[in-house]
Amino acid sequence: MKKTNKFIKRNLTLAALSLGIGMTGQVSAHDLNQSLIGGFFGASATDLSMIQCFSDPGLGGGAAAAKLSLRVRKSQGSSSFLNVTVMKDGVAKSTVIGQTPNVWSPWIQVAPQQGNGNYMMTVSQTHAVNSFYTIEYHCESAGGAHTGTSLVTLQNQ
Amino acid sequence: MATASGGNTIVQAPFVIRQSAIPEAEWMLEAEQADLHGLLRSFSERSGIKFHYAALPTVKVDATCAGPTVITILRCLLGAETNMLFHYAGLAGNDTNEQERQPKEIWILASSLSPPPIASVRPSDCGSTESKGISRPVESVQNELTKEQDVDFLLRQADSEDPEKRMNALAGLARLDKADSPEVYDAVARSISDNDARVRGQAVYALSQIENDPNALNNYLQQALQDSELGVRLMAIDAIESDTALLQQALQDNDSSVRDYAASKLQAIMQH
Missing domain, CATH: 3.55.50 (Phage tail protein beta-alpha-beta fold)
Structure with missing residues (x-):
């Protein structure tokens, strides 16, 4: 995929989903489909991404983000547990999923002092196997509206 | 004043x-x-x-x-x-x-x-304030690795005899907004043929970040999809965002994890 001078690897994609977290009607979500190749890079293989939350005049009336919401599932079963950790400004949340594919983790929400900005996300696992996962993520205002969201991959293993 | x-x-x-x-x-x-x-x-x-x-x-x-x-x-x-x-x-x-x-x-x-x-304003830190300058994201990540001396360090590491160092150097070069640097591009491009599979895998990822020519990237990904190492082929699929032709090609792989991963990415593309 052509990158030119742009570092954002993942385009913002929109899908009509029901998130089941108190939101009604159509919502926008972003997703990341990636692999963690433990069989190649070992059990310490880690994917590292930065999710940027920002005020977008076209979303939520340009409100600032208050938090990042995220959940993960495996797209294929593997013998490893998968851990996803998100952190910003000293606030961190994690979720772990097991071996069964296509089962979403609970939503985790990171709500730091300043919602706009860069959230660091790591994905790691317990075994040196290949895992394939999908992460659904979006930034939200204090009122629950989606705000500007983008993702940059910093390390891919 | x-x-x-x-x-x-x-x-x-x-x-x-x-x-x-x-x-x-x-x-x-x-x-x-x-x-x-x-x-x-x-x-x-x-x-x-x-x-x-x-x-x-x-x-x-x-x-x-x-x-x-x-x-x-x-x-x-x-x-x-x-x-x-x-x-x-x-x-x-x-x-x-x-x-x-x-x-x-x-x-x-x-x-x-x-x-x-x-x-x-946090009660314990009156020097802080709400960020009011963020209007939209900068499209490149700036960190200390953009200093020229760090780029030189990464380029030297990319030629190290230690494959771990070569691999880490490629991961670092992938993060730089140096798509127009011939030295960076050459270091990454030749690593696609490295004798260490992990280095080849990271080269695939780095190329996906810095290659401006979609046809050239397509050629590299096609080469990677033919690699004997499963990990390199999986890294190639990681790097494919919307090229359904390449993903269709991967559906013919002899490893089920490659086929399944390609299929899941195709499905995700179709849904969006």
């Missing part, structure tokens, strides 16, 4: 100011807990425009700004409501756009600067 003028001083601060060739984003500024005075001083030096201002809020600024002109960046950084005066030199006519691109001096009227929202 404090005046910051152009000069050769390089100010070390938690912010980066860049110019790029991206239309409508010729100027980019990213700051994290940066002193506003230092930031403006460096911006003045970089732009060659004299900034004049009296008192500034003694706050730390978080901002991510991108725009076509210095004035756009200032409005992003200080707030759209900030009043400024401009001195243009050597211009004729009343073309506002042309004038906005060529001020010689800018006076920032501090009385018009917005005070920080009270709710965002």
Whole structure:
């Protein structure tokens, strides 16, 4: 995929989903489909991404983000547990999923002092196997509206 | 009144100011807990425009700004409501756009600067304020690896005899916005044929980040999809975002994990 001078690897994609977290009607979500190749890079293989939350005049009336919401599932079963950790400004949340594919983790929400900005996300696992996962993520205002969201991959293993 | 003028001083601060060739984003500024005075001083030096201002809020600024002109960046950084005066030199006519691109001096009227929202001030740190400069994300990540000496270090590491170092160097080069650097490109491109599979895998990822020519990238990914190592083929699929032809090719792989991963990515593409 052509990158030119742009570092954002993942385009913002929109899908009509029901998130089941108190939101009604159509919502926008972003997703990341990636692999963690433990069989190649070992059990310490880690994917590292930065999710940027920002005020977008076209979303939520340009409100600032208050938090990042995220959940993960495996797209294929593997013998490893998968851990996803998100952190910003000293606030961190994690979720772990097991071996069964296509089962979403609970939503985790990171709500730091300043919602706009860069959230660091790591994905790691317990075994040196290949895992394939999908992460659904979006930034939200204090009122629950989606705000500007983008993702940059910093390390891919 | 404090005046910051152009000069050769390089100010070390938690912010980066860049110019790029991206239309409508010729100027980019990213700051994290940066002193506003230092930031403006460096911006003045970089732009060659004299900034004049009296008192500034003694706050730390978080901002991510991108725009076509210095004035756009200032409005992003200080707030759209900030009043400024401009001195243009050597211009004729009343073309506002042309004038906005060529001020010689800018006076920032501090009385018009917005005070920080009270709710965002942490009781134990009165130097903090709500970020009000973020309007849209900067499209490249700036960190200390953009210093030329670090790029040279990564290029040397990319030739190391230790495959672990070569692999880490490629991961670092992938993060740099150095798509126009022949040295970086060559280091990454030749690593696609490295004798260590992990290095080849990271080369695939790095190429996906820096290769500007979609046809060239397609060729590299096709080569990677034929690699004998499963991990390299999986990294190639990782790098495919919307090329359904390549994913269809991967459906023929002799490893089920490759086929299944390609199928899941195809399904995701079809759903969007």
